Amino acid sequence: MAVVSLQAPLWRSIAAFRFASLGYAAILLVIRHDKYAHWGWAWAVLAGMTMWTIVSTVAYAVPERRTRSLLAADLIITSAAVLSTALVQYANSTSIGVMPVTATWLAGPALAWAVVGGATAGAAAAVVIGGCAVLLRGGFQGTALDGPIILLMAAVLVGYISTLTARAEQALQRATEIEAASRERERLARTIHDSVLQVLAMVQRRGAEAGGAAAEIGRLAGEQEAALRALVTGGGQVLSLAGELDLSAILAGEASSEVSVVTPAEPVLLAQRSAEETAAAVRAAIDNVRRHCGDSAKAWVLVDDEGAEVSVTIRDDGPGVSPSRLAEAAAEGRLGVTHAIRGRIRDLGGSADIDSTPGVGTEVRLRVPRSSPRA
């Protein structure tokens, strides 16, 4: 996967710097011609510097060519150019502060080393070149160290930036890979959706009609179809930036051949805790249906987003219970599950109502407030 190189701009800056500082060195050579014992040879050095500027710019432009030998050659040639000053300038010029023939051009390799090897490598190259400059000045007196120290700081800074961009590049690369992987997953999901689900639905339908052992196979196919569809369309429960969860996506996992989960087309976002607690209450209600009405009882879960509050209705077509029996059970403390559901929802500031009619079924309605106003 091709990722735009974040280091390319750094290399372009270095190239621009080399050419600009080359021009500066030429201007200084013209202005300070009286400081040179061998002005002609100084121009020869400048010609060599020009050659190297072109060669190095071309070489550094391609990542594969940024080898150790290129970097070493860069450092040696630049150091040699700095030291050549001793041969072309008058001996006293350098000691009174005249720049070497290279002028600021000498910083090139320190910057290149910094980009390739980070702050440490940059510092090392800066010390070598700075050392040459100090040597030229004949020791540490006066302002001899100012230039090398600025060079050192520049090299360390560029090295640090280079390390950061390298890390950013890696992160970008990873993000791109993840994106590609999730795109592939989506494509697979669509394919599964289109073929496997169709077959499962067909098996379920035909099995139910054939009866007997085939009906059992059909039922199993139906369960797998519902589970697979929930997996493909639910897409997992992703926490939104505001810390909210889509209640529909969580509940989609509860769907089976006996349980229909009915939701709006738009996500039903609730604060994470509200969503999780509500889902837990719904699961408890579904378990309750299984326990009291058997495995074949059908249940429906309806999620209704009314804005200020979200209501979830769980209805089953089981035998139902009369209100008096319900009160009786409550009195005997046999309403454990119901209590658990009520407790969970009440903690969220909502309410849970249970309505049961013999012969019709039981309906549990949960109402959960949205703590924050809707966006």
Added chain:
Amino acid sequence: MTPQEQPAIRVMVVDDHPMWRDAVSRDLADAGFEVVAAVGEGTQAMQIAAAVRPDVVALDLQLPDVPGVDVTRGLLAAFPPARVLILSASGEHRDVLDAVKAGAAGYILKSASRAEFLDAVRRTAAGEPVFSPGLAGLVLGEFRRLAASPAPDTPRLTEREAEILQMVGTGLSYRQIADRLVLSHRTVQNHVQNTLTKLQLHNRVDLVRYVIEHGLGSDRP
């Protein structure tokens, strides 16, 4: 089930899976319906709709060439008397809702039994809305979403309509709802049909407004 003296209900099946297309066609033929066409592509369906004059189109939303919403709209434009019954194996709620807003008369899951499917086709032909619990949830959700809109011409649900949609959404039949609310079966059916009509009308008004504001395809190459 179909009375012999009446002409058979004409059905067009649109599904890109040959297995489904064949099975559904066979089921329909066995039950006395007349399968006037069975095609695998949306474009083809829209082209032949006017010629084969179906009473009901059993339409799979997941077609390879054209989105289901556009097929729904195209079919109804080509042959307005047709009624579109969405047959979907998916939980792609948005697509189903859009198709219904574009004029589809009903929606049933592919996993529904043969009896449920045949009943749905029969009811669609008779002009009854085929409201699965899933569709009721979608329509209810859409009205809830619209309720947040301040526009004065936004359709709203009456209390009774909301109550009935909630009941359909929890799997109650029209008969059961009628018993609970002490209404006639017909009244419940009308309430349900009303909610759908409101959405479809609003969708059409929206579409017209969009065309007036943006012009008819003037910005397209």
